[in-house]
Amino acid sequence: MTDLTLSGSQQMQVLNYGLGGHYNIHYDYFDVAKENMPINHQDDRMATVLFYLTEVEQGGATVFPKLQQAFSPQAGMAVYWLNLHDDGTPNNQTLHAACPVLVGSKWVMTQWIEERPQLHTRPCRKR
Ligand SMILES: O=C(O)CCC(=O)C(=O)O
Numbered sequence: 001m002t003d004l005t006l007s008g009s010q011q012m013q014v015l016n017y018g019l020g021g022h023y024n025i026h027y028d029y030f031d032v033a034k035e036n037m038p039i040n041h042q043d044d045r046m047a048t049v050l051f052y053l054t055e056v057e058q059g060g061a062t063v064f065p066k067l068q069q070a071f072s073p074q075a076g077m078a079v080y081w082l083n084l085h086d087d088g089t090p091n092n093q094t095l096h097a098a099c100p101v102l103v104g105s106k107w108v109m110t111q112w113i114e115e116r117p118q119l120h121t122r123p124c125r126k127r
């Protein structure tokens with residue numbers, strides 16, 4: 001689906017949000033150049049695939065305020081985005097949050113895709 005390898009990436013994470021459940025505004029990348037990461041964990045989440053497993057009656061949208069985009073959960077839908085630019089620097093336009101569930105329950109599955117395993121298949125370009 002993404003043409004990226006999942007080797008070295010964490011397992012998918014399943015999240016359930018009940019009434020009022022939300023995810024505060026955040027980036028999925030760590031910005032490894034800035035953060036003092038241990039030498040054996042210098043990798044970053046270059047991409048995210050977010051699968052919606054359920055529809056939510058009201059609320060629960062994933063919002064990207066800097067891009068002015070919102071996605072309302074639909075069962076079977078996925079949103080895929082790149083957290084890093086082609087040169088590996090973080091793309092701060094990817095700031096996002098999950099709005100509170102107002103009615104119903106929300107199930108999602110997140111796959112974060114690591115950058116380093118793409119080394120031999122994905123060229124590193126200048127921005
Ligand atoms: O549940 C959502 O809509 C967003 C989840 C998310 O941002 C994440 O898992 O990193």
Ligand SMILES: [Fe+2]
Pocket residue numbers: 026027028096
């Ligand atoms: Fe996220």
